[in-house]
Amino acid sequence: MDFDAYWRAVDDELATVAARPVLDPVPARTTAEATSFAVRLTSIGPYRIYGSLSIPTGEGPFPALLQVPRYGSVNNMAHVNDRSRYVVLTLMHRGQRLADDGFQAAYPGLLTLGIDDPATYIYRAIVADCLRAAEFLIGLAEADPARVAVAGNELAVLTAARRTGITAARVSDLVLYRAMEARLRSSHYPLEELNDYLRAGSSAAVIGRTLDYFDPIRHAPSVTAKTLVAVEDADWYAPLVNALPAGEAYQVTHLDGTDADYYDAWLAERCGVPALSKFIR
Template identity: 70%
Template sequence: MNFDSYWAAVDEELAAIPGRPVLDLVPQRATDEATSYTVRLTSTGPYRVFGHLSIPTGDGPFPALLQTPRYGSVNHVPHPNDRSRYVVLGLMHRGQRLADEGFSAAYPGLLTMDIDDPASYIYRGIAADCLRGAEFLMGLAEVDRARVAVTGDDLAVLTAARRPGFSAVRVTELLFYRAMEARLRSSHYPLEELNDYLRAGSSAEIVDKTIAYFDPARHAPAVAGRTLLAVDDPDWCAPLTGAFPAASVYQLTHLDGTDNDFLDAWLAELSGVRPMSRYLA
């Protein structure tokens, strides 16, 4: 199956499954600035995924922000700064905490789960979870469809490529980009999972074929929104940057206040809201 057919099949599966969103108010998280909910959505499988949804107080529509899931068992509730300015959906994909009924993801191990077969690879379903979250967020009456952003790792790129309408894409981590090369440059997890898997006897050619479907450089040309890549090595990421129609690069300093303030201000300017620091001056 070629790249386009692979992802068209995911879209077709999602289209055949109603999202059936269920929202529950979370009174203990209510503030003067925003109202919070938990959300359950049906993705491919079918599988019920989870999200934290927050809607600002006041007259909308508001800019919106989709936070795609990080790699790990737990994703946190969106930060109060984001909840006060955006309709924000923080998504948990299948297997993560709060979306683990019937399947609990293993860490390490998720990255290589069923990786020998692209059709059953776990990230095919995880990508579908993100696409379903995008559909739900964009369909909310409180959302200004001209100001919808997505933030996260490669899943943010994939989601923006497959679901038109994102005005901004903020990429703060990379997992699948040049992964078969990157695994040789570091022994850190999660990329070390690929090395562990190959040492156990799997074929590098088979693994490379599967993860190629998720390489953000292959999805980048379809991303219409303004894109920011926050990376350690701009030269390493130059092919990815050049694949986007409109992308810029921020070199991470790993000074939390400096990086967070820049990333927040970049998105705030595009979304028409005030920048907010998470740190005391």
């Protein structure tokens, strides 16, 4: 498997594309806590991607937080709690709402788009979008280079693995981790997309080979950031947690208020800011 060469080629291709950022103020989302902007950047393709950026009020630099996209057409804007403490960039990758000029991702459908070949798999470009966003965020004058975090699904692991300077990663809701095994555990989407695709005539060996490039466990050894992985089944996730040099597991309680407060406090501690709860007590 040409894993390293594959990802070096992504980096090389991205390096040939200028980001050409444009920032537009968003007055409705600008408050006493932070100033907000809509950001557009060029990623590979070339393709213009979208981000929602906010910069806290006050004297910086501030810790920086990249919120990588979830699997779905829409990502919520960053909560004001995050906007008040971090320079936050919430990314919409190509095909998601606000980044869908020229390409609209289908749900179901995105997970298998181009999956027969690692070179054409849509996630190759989606990862590049995340890397571009990380480069932009790290380069902002308001962002403290000693405190750069990434939060989200496996895209957070891949981003932390491929960009130096990320010091903390908070990971949950993984889709591409052991996906060829996980697809057999239920008929729930999005992994059911893989089963649908195989029913349509593709080969498990073929799509398994492609997915192997994107499984976070393959990228984990390169992650230097302190990494929290939210786990439901500790045994299932143990290989990933163990492969992360500074990884730790958080056993999800399914008391999602409690879980959310833990995630917030974990990242806040690593970034030197106060913990905050979204639920106003």
